[in-house]
Amino acid sequence: MSAFAPWTTERAEAVVTQCASRPGPVLLTLQALQLEFGYVHPDAVPLVARSLNVSRAEVHGVLTYYHDLRTSPAPAHSVRICVAEACQSVGSRDLMHRAESELGVSVGERSSDTIDLEAVYCLGNCALGPAALVDGQLLGRLSPPQMSEVIAALRSETA
Numbered sequence: 001m002s003a004f005a006p007w008t009t010e011r012a013e014a015v016v017t018q019c020a021s022r023p024g025p026v027l028l029t030l031q032a033l034q035l036e037f038g039y040v041h042p043d044a045v046p047l048v049a050r051s052l053n054v055s056r057a058e059v060h061g062v063l064t065y066y067h068d069l070r071t072s073p074a075p076a077h078s079v080r081i082c083v084a085e086a087c088q089s090v091g092s093r094d095l096m097h098r099a100e101s102e103l104g105v106s107v108g109e110r111s112s113d114t115i116d117l118e119a120v121y122c123l124g125n126c127a128l129g130p131a132a133l134v135d136g137q138l139l140g141r142l143s144p145p146q147m148s149e150v151i152a153a154l155r156s157e158t159a
C-alpha cells in the first residue's frame, strides 16, 4: 500500500494554501505536493500558478528543472547507484551496466517492472564502495552478480 495520499484537487488546494505564505513558494509548494502525493500531478501546475499569482510557465519551469520532482507516480522500487569517483574506482560502472542490462533500460528510464534506476553522486558510503541505495537501504561492496540478485529480489516482491 502506498504511503502517499491519492491525488485530489481538494487535498492539493489545501497543501498549496499552506505553502502560499512562505518564502520561495513555487519550489516549496511543489515539494509539499510531492511529499503528499508522491509526485506532482499535471493539474497542480495551474493550481499553483493561480494560488501563488505566478505564470504557469514559471511553475512548469521549476517542476521540470528539479530532477527530484516527479510528474508521475513513483514506481514500487528504486535502485540508486553511486557513480562518484570513489565508487567508480572500485567498479560502480560495472554495477550500473549490470543493472541496466537486467532492467533493459538506461539510467533515468523506468523499467517495465517499475524499478527506477538512477545514478547518484556519493551516498556517504565511500569506504564501502561500490555503494547503492535500494528502496532506501544503503548497500556496500556490491558486485555485479549481487546487483542481479538485488533486482531479482525486487522483482519477486513486486510479482
Ligand code: FES
Pocket (backbone or CB within 6 Å): 082, 083, 084, 085, 086, 087, 088, 121, 122, 123, 124, 125, 126, 127, 129, 131
Ligand atoms: S563515492 Fe560512492 S558513496 Fe561516496
